[in-house]
Amino acid sequence: MTATRYGIIGGGILGTAVARRLLQQQPDAQVTVLEKEQELAAHQTGRNSGVVHAGLYYIPGSLKATLCRRGVGLLKEYCGERNLAYDEIGKVLVARNAEEESRLGGILDRARANGVPGVGIIGWDELREIEPHVEGVAGLHSPSTAIVDYGAVTRALADDVVTAGGTVHTGFEVTGLTTRGNETLVTGRHNGTETWEIFDSVIICAGLQSDRVAKLAGDKEDPKIVPFRGEYYLLKPEKRSLVKGLVYPVPDPRYPFLGVHLTPRTDGEVMVGPNAVLALAREAYGWGTVSPRDLGDAVGYPGFRAFAKQHWRTGAVEMLGSLSKRRFVNEARKYVPELTIDDVVPGPSGIRAQALDRDGSLVDDFRITRHGSVLAVRNAPSPAATSSLAIAEHIVAEVLEVAASDRKETA
CATH class of the missing domain: 3.50.50.60 (FAD/NAD(P)-binding domain)
Structure with a gap:
């Protein structure tokens, strides 16, 4: 045969x-x-943050939730077999006010329904024990969330x-x-x-x-694939101790992207970001690369025009963050107030291959x-x-x- x-x-x-x-x-x-x-x-x-997502956000029973939880186990086992770094440094979603705190319960319900181990809501005192330099009124802690080198x-x-x-x-x-x-x-x-x-x-x-x-x-x-570039800064070596694990915002269902967060990597670096701006080419990792074909493909697509009409304010804020280091760092300071503009240096960037349907909805x-x-x-x-x-x-x-x-x- x-x-x-x-x-x-x-x-x-x-x-x-x-x-x-x-x-x-x-x-x-x-x-x-x-x-x-x-x-x-x-x-x-090779250009993502290296996070092994535990399955906090995803709709229980969805393919995303099912494959994520199965994938975590397989990936951890594989890294052990191949002697690859797999560091369970944990993750906190930080609620900065009562409105964000009110959303934690729904995320906790999803996480537990998905079988995420050890996840729980924590108060201010416990948040400060886990992340002494992070400011918030409450949080959701996922101790099993890990990082790898993909x-x-x-x-x-x-x-x-x-x-x-x-x-x-x-x-x-x-x-x-x-x-x-x-x-x-x-x-x-x-x-x-x-x-x-x-x-x-x-x-x-x-x-x-x-x-x-x-x-x-x-x-x-x-x-259609529409490319969104995510830009990062890196903490200077002497400032990496500002976070111990992953520090994330509480997702806002009104907006399509998560927002700036702090992410330690297996090489010791700590990433601050990303933002999300329309890339001028599908593989454009900076403003200097432009592809008329890629850009025309994106903006000429009815789905992108519908998406942009709905989220143009968010897009404008993300663009300002891209153009202004101070604005970018100020987003991270909402979680780590000690952080200053002098504590970061330019870091890598990546492109998210965001699929859009013709009606402008994100394919989730x-x-x-x-x-x-x-x-x-x-x-x-x-x-x-x-x-x-x-x-x-x-x-x-x-x-x-x-x-x-x-x-x-x-x-």
């Missing part, structure tokens, strides 16, 4: 996790990962793929997907040379380019579509990195189920 050929487009944590899972389930399969950059985890995976996890997953007989191609930009009977022809440029590969099944895990790659396969246009849950033999992850929002190993289980189960059904029909 001929081995099944699988192509995975995208070399972030999700693509490598899917490739590894396929080889676990079908050791004789031919599995190939295609990544357009010269290194893995070059975009969302880039390192991705590279470990890719090593597993190669060890199991799979192939990882970097510098391979996909330019076409053509279905021919039960096969899919993938054309592209590999380190500048035109080339092609043939697969029995293709799985798109292309993050910021997911809608465009899916469209190459004949899939529908919606949802995972969305996976299929077109023939091509399965596309059209939206994998936070906590996608946390959930990656569980998402891989979910995707591979679907791929294998469809393949078994197809074989049954042709038998």
Whole structure:
């Protein structure tokens, strides 16, 4: 029997996790990962804050909640097996007033329904014990929330793929997907040379380019990826002791983005941010990179115009924070009053691949579509990195189920 050929487009944590899972389930399969950059985890995976989300916010029973909780366990176990950092430093959602405090109960109910261990509401005294420099009237404490290096996890997953007989191609930009009977022809440029590969099944895990790659396969246009850049500052080394764990705001359901928070990393840095501003290109990590195609694609989309009409005030505030260091730091000072403008230095930035529907609504849950033999992850929002190993289980189960059904029909 001929081995099944699988192509995975995208070399972030999700693509490598899917490739590894396929080889676990079908050791004789031919599995190939295609990544357009010269290194893995070059975009969302390698530029996020490194938080392992415990599952505090997500609607119980949703795919996001289910895969997050399953993913946390799998990720912790995997990091232990591969000797990768996994630090349970804990997280507090800080309520600054009575209105924010009133929202903590609903978050606690969701967290407990999702099975988050040890979570509870704390008063001012306990908040100060956990975070002596943080100011608030109350908080919600999640002691099991952790941090990892997702880039390192991705590279470990890719090593597993190669060890199991799979192939990882970097510098391979996909330019076409053509279905021919039960096969899919993938054309592209590999380190500048035109080339092609043939697969029995293709799985798109292309993050910021997911809608465009899916469209190459004949899939529908919606949802559209609109890139939002998140910018960070870093605490100077002598100021890192201002926080012990993760310090987050209480989410406001009226606004689409969370707001500035403080996030220690496994390398010892402490990130302050992010804001959320429309990026001028899908892979623009600063104001100096502009893509007329990407920008026109975003602002010309009816869903973005509807979204901007509803949230333009929030967008203006985020823009001011991007242009003014003082405004940015003042947002963090709401939680850590001792922080000053001289305590931070410019840090990294990342792009959030935000999927929007045509009516302007944010696609909040995972969305996976299929077109023939091509399965596309059209939206994998936070906590996608946390959930990656569980998402891989979910995707591979679907791929294998469809393949078994197809074989049954042709038998």
